Amino acid sequence: xxxxxxxxxxxxxxxxxxxxxxxxxxxxxxxxxxxxxxxxxxxxxxxxxxxxxxxxxxxxxxxxxxxxxxxxxxxxxxxxxxxxxxxxxxxxxxxxxxxxxxxxxxxxxxxxxxxxxxxxxxxxxxxxxxxxxxxxxxxxxxxxxxxxxxxxxxxxxxxxxxxxxxxxxxxxxxxxxxxxxxxxxxxxxxxxxxxxxxxxxxxxxxxxxxxxxxxxxxxxxxxx
Amino acid sequence: xxxxxxxxxxxxxxxxxxxxxxxxxxxxxxxxxxxxxxxxxxxxxxxxxxxxxxxxxxxxxxxxxxxxxxxxxxxxxxxxxxxxxxxxxxxxxxxxxxxxxxxxxxxxxxxxxxxxxxxxxxxxxxxxxxxxxxxxxxxxxxxxxxxxxxxxxxxxxxxxxxxxxxxxxxxxxxxxxxxxxxxxxxx
Numbered sequence: 525x526x527x528x529x530x531x532x533x534x535x536x537x538x539x540x541x542x543x544x545x546x547x548x549x550x551x552x553x554x555x556x557x558x559x560x561x562x563x564x565x566x567x568x569x570x571x572x573x574x575x576x577x578x579x580x581x582x583x584x585x586x587x588x589x590x591x592x593x594x595x596x597x598x599x600x601x602x603x604x605x606x607x608x609x610x611x612x613x614x615x616x617x618x619x620x621x622x623x624x625x626x627x628x629x630x631x632x633x634x635x636x637x638x639x640x641x642x643x644x645x646x647x648x649x650x651x652x653x654x655x656x657x658x659x660x661x662x663x664x665x666x667x668x669x670x671x672x673x674x675x676x677x678x679x680x681x682x683x684x685x686x687x688x689x690x691x692x693x694x695x696x697x698x699x700x701x702x703x704x705x706x707x708x709x710x711x712x713x714x715x716x717x718x719x720x721x722x723x724x725x726x727x728x729x730x731x732x733x734x735x736x737x738x739x740x741x742x743x744x745x746x747x748x
Numbered sequence: 749x750x751x752x753x754x755x756x757x758x759x760x761x762x763x764x765x766x767x768x769x770x771x772x773x774x775x776x777x778x779x780x781x782x783x784x785x786x787x788x789x790x791x792x793x794x795x796x797x798x799x800x801x802x803x804x805x806x807x808x809x810x811x812x813x814x815x816x817x818x819x820x821x822x823x824x825x826x827x828x829x830x831x832x833x834x835x836x837x838x839x840x841x842x843x844x845x846x847x848x849x850x851x852x853x854x855x856x857x858x859x860x861x862x863x864x865x866x867x868x869x870x871x872x873x874x875x876x877x878x879x880x881x882x883x884x885x886x887x888x889x890x891x892x893x894x895x896x897x898x899x900x901x902x903x904x905x906x907x908x909x910x911x912x913x914x915x916x917x918x919x920x921x922x923x924x925x926x927x928x929x930x931x932x933x934x935x
Contacts, residue, residue, distance in 0.1 A: 528826075532833035535834060539838050539841070540837040543838060547848065557838060560806075561838045562809075563808065563813065564813045564831070566782045566806075566813075567810040567811070567812070567817065568814075568835075571814060571822055572822065573778060576822075578772070578779075581772055600772060603772055608776065623773070625769070625770070626770055626774055627926070629766060634919060635924070638923070639916075642912055642915075643913065643916045643920065646912050646916070649909070668895060679906030679909075683911060683914065684914050712865045713865060713869045714907035715866060715911070716866045716869025716871075716872075717869055717870075717873040717904055718904040720869070720874040720876075721903075723850065724873075724881060727847055727851070728881060729843065729847075730845075730846040731847045733846075733847070734847050
């Protein structure tokens with residue numbers, strides 16, 4: 525290990541110790557570590573965007589004019605230049621043209637992505653649970669499969685209803701029938717179970733990172 | 749764009765071009781946002797605003813990262829090793845901190861929201877999944893119990909599916925409102 529590697533290792537160690545100073549409160553050291561992270565990430569992002577997106581997609585095609593369409597390259601250049609007007613005036617109408625275009629593309633991608641990527645597969649998986657081949661095994665009813673299918677349908681409906689009911693109850697502040705409250709409670713059980721499982725997943729990941737960090741400290745001490 | 753997405757075999761070249769433009773515009777918008785962040789912090793330093801020390805740290809970290817990268821090239825192994833040596837320990841330490849913060853947040857949820865169906869099911873589920881994830885429970889010789897455990901492990905899928913469908917419906921509705929200009933009117 526050369527001196528530069530050792531120096532970098534030490535810098536990483538010091539910075540991560542600064543992050544852990546958060547356990548003593550929002551200290552100056554924690555702030556310095558966070559601003560270092562933001563600054564370094566911003567610098568690296570600028571570099572990646574310029575060298576991997578702007579240069580190859582905007583600047584380089586301009587140098588090959590005879591081979592490419594002049595209007596197409598100029599339109600690309602214009603699309604790249606318009607958002608720069610936001611630096612001078614945040615609500616610039618000129619910059620708004622390309623941001624409007626971006627908003628349209630993002631909205632279209634969102635509609636297609638959400639409907640094809642989330643909504644349809646999730647709804648289909650609920651329908652698939654009622655597939656007759658899953659509900660029977662060797663001609664006999666598969667009770668666990670049937671139970672799971674109905675549980676899935678009831679759970680999903682109850683979760684959706686829990687959100688809707690909570691919203692309308694907040695809005696109207698009315699006394700709802702008790703069966704509606706019961707259905708909401710049923711939905712809340714599933715929401716709680718899901719959040720609990722997500723919490724455990726995140727907690728385990730954090731714990732693994734903590735153990736890896738302690739190991740990193742031990743390795744560093746051993747190195748000396 | 750919507751039409752281009754749905755009639756993809758015929759509109760693929762057009763779609764590619766428009767998506768390339770979207771990538772360029774979003775990249776430039778991100779660059780503008782970063783430029784504005786740095787300019788704001790330089791202004792804080794010049795005015796000597798409270799906490800300007802943090803602004804100095806941010807600007808120095810930004811300039812050093814950008815300058816070194818520009819000089820040595822983005823693919824330079826030494827530069828990448830340097831970036832990794834700074835960013836990875838910071839991110840790992842933050843991730844480790846998440847475990848501790850989550851623990852205190854889990855305790856706080858009972859204090860803030862009290863004992864309700866949601867909090868109790870959350871707490872029980874967290875305990876059960878923590879216990880199951882430890883891997884101490886093995887029912888290889890008992891197919892009935894292992895089926896029950898696997899059913900319990902699939903329970904969060906029900907809630908997650910409901911949440912996903914809810915979020916997807918909400919996002920779809922919001923996108924359609926934006927598309928038809930209703931969101932702008934409401935603002």
